[in-house]
Amino acid sequence: MAERSHILRSEAITEQMHLRLMNWGRCYRRNVVNLGYPSKVPFGVFPSKGGMVDEMDAAKVETVVSSFATAKPDDFSHLPLLAFILKVEYVEKEKLGDIHDRARDVSKRWGVRCGRTTYRKLLKNARIAVAEFVESI
DSSP: OHHHHHHHHHHHHHHHHHHHHHHHHHHTGGGOOOOOOOOSSOSOOSOSOSOOOOOOOHHHHHHHHHHHHTSOTTTOTTHHHHHHHHHHHHTSHHHHOSHHHHHHHHHHHHOOOOOHHHHHHHHHHHHHHHHHHHHHO
16 A cells, blocks of 8 residues: 555656646746757756755755656656756766766767856756755655
């Protein structure tokens, strides 16, 4: 029974996340930051204000990252990218070195033009998204 309630809870969280993202997409479409991500959905659907997640323990990050990464990629194909950015920033930062190396890794893995500034914007969006997502649970 506990396993079933966990499944229902995770489905409800995913559904809620999609609803929030669609709402953000409508509200903030005018303020899109075009980062060259090849997607039908604009990348900058996250509000520029909100709680920033500066310090999160690795386990919580992994949980949130896996939740983001399993979202429907056809509808919100930027979510796995955000998840990856967060994972790199909080879990693999030591392995990848400075911000140039992290941005280069994003460029290679995702096929996007990504320098320092773009990486910082991606990271900011990822932090805001996670803060909102964690608050909604």
